[in-house]
Amino acid sequence: MNNFRAAAAAALRRRCYNSLMARGAFILAGGRSRRMGADKALLEYRGRPLAAWVAEQAARAAGAAWLVGPAQTYGHLGWPCLEERFPGCGPLSGIDAALRSGLAEWCLVLACDMPGVEAAPLARLLDTAAASGADAAVTVSPGGRAEPLCAVYHARLAPLAERLLREGRLSVHELLASIRWVPFPAPDDRFAANINTPGEWAQWNR
Numbered sequence: 001m002n003n004f005r006a007a008a009a010a011a012l013r014r015r016c017y018n019s020l021m022a023r024g025a026f027i028l029a030g031g032r033s034r035r036m037g038a039d040k041a042l043l044e045y046r047g048r049p050l051a052a053w054v055a056e057q058a059a060r061a062a063g064a065a066w067l068v069g070p071a072q073t074y075g076h077l078g079w080p081c082l083e084e085r086f087p088g089c090g091p092l093s094g095i096d097a098a099l100r101s102g103l104a105e106w107c108l109v110l111a112c113d114m115p116g117v118e119a120a121p122l123a124r125l126l127d128t129a130a131a132s133g134a135d136a137a138v139t140v141s142p143g144g145r146a147e148p149l150c151a152v153y154h155a156r157l158a159p160l161a162e163r164l165l166r167e168g169r170l171s172v173h174e175l176l177a178s179i180r181w182v183p184f185p186a187p188d189d190r191f192a193a194n195i196n197t198p199g200e201w202a203q204w205n206r
Helices: 002-013 050-062 071-077 091-100 119-132 155-166 172-177 198-205
Strands: 021-028 065-068 104-111 136-140 146-154 181-185
Touching: 021 050, 021 091, 021 119, 050 065, 050 071, 050 104, 050 119, 065 091, 091 104, 091 146, 091 155, 091 172, 104 119, 104 155, 119 136, 119 146, 119 181, 146 155, 146 172, 146 181, 155 172
Parallel strands: 021 065, 021 104, 136 181
Antiparallel strands: 104 146, 136 146
């Protein structure tokens, strides 16, 4: 895990829009967690904060990972942090930060509250995006629901994400409606499931 963290930190230091890494992972950790009543990113899972678990799995798939959120809140988790340009504007702001970072061509974007993600299917998700010829690959649940916070987006979408934010069109589904994307079937119903309430968290940990 330390190797992944070192790689992420080194990539952050040499950030350059003209020399992108092929792949990188970005964990959205700045949400308000209103229904949980506590910061979901910091919930303990398998002996570490949940966001750190998700980052570890994502880094194994993509080669490097960053937390999208304030360093003063999440820097102690041991992963480099990216600040949002539009804080308070929801997940689309986090996607904008990833796409604008100059750190990767293909950006694996994950919510921090997905304890079911694992490295192997995340690597397949990245492969699907790279081979698709589309703008993104988006996980689709067994029930047919698109999960835009378990997806891979190409950095060329950065101007579109910024425009949507500036127009106040903050739903990530607005982004999906404006691009070409391919589905990635979730391997099971837990893979892209997110946790929103204490009851859901208790159920998961049973």
